[in-house]
Amino acid sequence: MSNAAPVLPQPPVTAPATDDSLGIDRAFVLQMARMPLFALLWLGAAIASHQIWAALWPEGLNAGPLVVISFGMILAAFIDGWALKVPNWITFPLVLSGWALGALHDFNVHVDAGTGGFALAVLGTMLGFVLLLPMLAIGGVGAGDVKMQMGFGAWAGAYFGVGATTADAGGAALHGMGVVFWAFCFGAIVGGAFGLVIILIRRQFGQNAGIVREIMSDLQMFGTGQVSAASKRAHDRRSRWTKLPYGIPLCVGFLLYLGYMLILVG
Template identity: 30%
Template structure:
């Protein structure tokens, strides 16, 4: 991934961070231009190879986050956002951003749980749902009701994940 791709993508991510913090959603007017401009930029800068890299990266980002979306962990805006990140940065960087973002998300989630003094009930719920998932093999069992679900803007984890992935390179 090049420096110009990092900074260009970071501008879109900053807008997504602001929207996610304020409204708990990432609108299409951020995600779609991120994807389209990423595809075009890769094509202009790197020709056919760039377009192939962008398409593969977008597909990888989309599929990885789609799995998390089906499990109820992230919203649809995050799925489209990671397709855009993949278009700008390619498969490997998108995989790294995903791993770092999930790790940061876990830390943020635990900080919230510890701050609310809900550790025991949350751990029992996670163990119960995980055991049910493993025994019944039904991914819907991992979804929790809206009353019990722990929600926070995933962009709070994506932004440091994106920066850490870049620094790792």
């Protein structure tokens, strides 16, 4: 009598799943598909804030939409300080909603007090990108910080226009592109002060001085068209420097500039 163990049937061999993604990042595509919806929420917030401001303070400049974009900048800065990145679900919708505001102004749909059109909203977006492009190329800021500045630029172009928005309210004529530029300058000053405080706290003066010299050299290379070389040098240097959430200085600079021009200067 045989003591051989019975042969158990083998489970069927399943073929590996076929990759039908065609190289497309579906998660990213789904994320991008939600951006117009988020943009509509920002646009709706701008319209609602305009109505609320008009009901509470009917005289003077209706700054309701500025409250909304300020909230967006503060939210982006908070997340940047916490996670060291600014998520796309904030930045892209801000850009799209700024363009939408400008387009509505072009069609004489008076949803707020803004006077800038679609072209100025796009121009503000481009200016926000160009101002931070050198720092992005050498790794001084992240892509999220740049997109954050682009979103602010879109709203500034759509709201301030060529200066009629504030001039019609009896204040100084603030051109949207000027607002983007000077808010960036204020942010750069705040960022420099922020970095100086970090240097004083860490007390690594020699190392930081060397990094500053390298950054200045990278910017010079960028200005002479050696973008790839400057980017490579910056990438090699990343392990030696402390990453800072530059979205915070951008936000603070933006708020300081608006407060200075709209409250102190009028």
